[in-house]
Amino acid sequence: MSTLHTVNKSPFETSTLKSCLEHVSDGDTILLIEDGVYGAMAGSSMADLVTAKTKAVSIIALAPDMQARGIDEDRLIKGINTTDYAGFVDLAAKNDLSHAWL
Amino acid sequence: MSETVKKFLYVNRKAPYGTIYALESLEVVLIGAAFDQDVSLAFLDDGVFQLTKGQDTKEIGVKNFSPTYRALGDYEVTKLYVEKESLAERGLSADDLQELVWEDEDDDYAEKPSIRIIDRTEMAKLMANQDVVLSF
Numbered sequence: 332m333s334t335l336h337t338v339n340k341s342p343f344e345t346s347t348l349k350s351c352l353e354h355v356s357d358g359d360t361i362l363l364i365e366d367g368v369y370g371a372m373a374g375s376s377m378a379d380l381v382t383a384k385t386k387a388v389s390i391i392a393l394a395p396d397m398q399a400r401g402i403d404e405d406r407l408i409k410g411i412n413t414t415d416y417a418g419f420v421d422l423a424a425k426n427d428l429s430h431a432w433l
Numbered sequence: 434m435s436e437t438v439k440k441f442l443y444v445n446r447k448a449p450y451g452t453i454y455a456l457e458s459l460e461v462v463l464i465g466a467a468f469d470q471d472v473s474l475a476f477l478d479d480g481v482f483q484l485t486k487g488q489d490t491k492e493i494g495v496k497n498f499s500p501t502y503r504a505l506g507d508y509e510v511t512k513l514y515v516e517k518e519s520l521a522e523r524g525l526s527a528d529d530l531q532e533l534v535w536e537d538e539d540d541d542y543a544e545k546p547s548i549r550i551i552d553r554t555e556m557a558k559l560m561a562n563q564d565v566v567l568s569f
Binding site: 332334346347350353354355356359428429430431432433 | 454
């Protein structure tokens, strides 16, 4: 069993990403979408918490939402990958369960 | 009905009156109860505030929906998991929560507690072991 978690809120506005990181299981995927992509940036107060999970969990940011916000890929925490809308669909199909955190 | 029973988890992470999420979640749970699925509710983060006793909304002009949680047992929604760490972070304990019970018809209608306090690790396992997760 694996779960795709989506997080769409900035971690500096809500505790959603933090809570998600605390409740994922090894092998799960976290996809950061909409304002959630701010959680993928290196150098922030959230970066250590996010980095610590990149080994056990696949953390991915949605590229169109990064571009919209002017976030280049080289600003991301090491170990975080990006995907596009088609990749989002693949992730939803590949995992047994989706959990859209609000 | 002979369709496959799926495990549904409703995740509640918001306090009750500042936004509409908590009430909407409760409404969806009650509507969903008609479909005879294996339903669990999870309360974590600010969601634990939904279950506190002593709520009185007279002066804020919105409906106090906290008594509605007591009806869940009659809809066979009998598993309300509350995260221990979320309670502790907010200075709460199980004593601050409403007493919610359900009647076990296989046990001479004995009243049994619906609220189960679990830790964060157990909450993560609960979330992983579902067919459908709806988060509010």
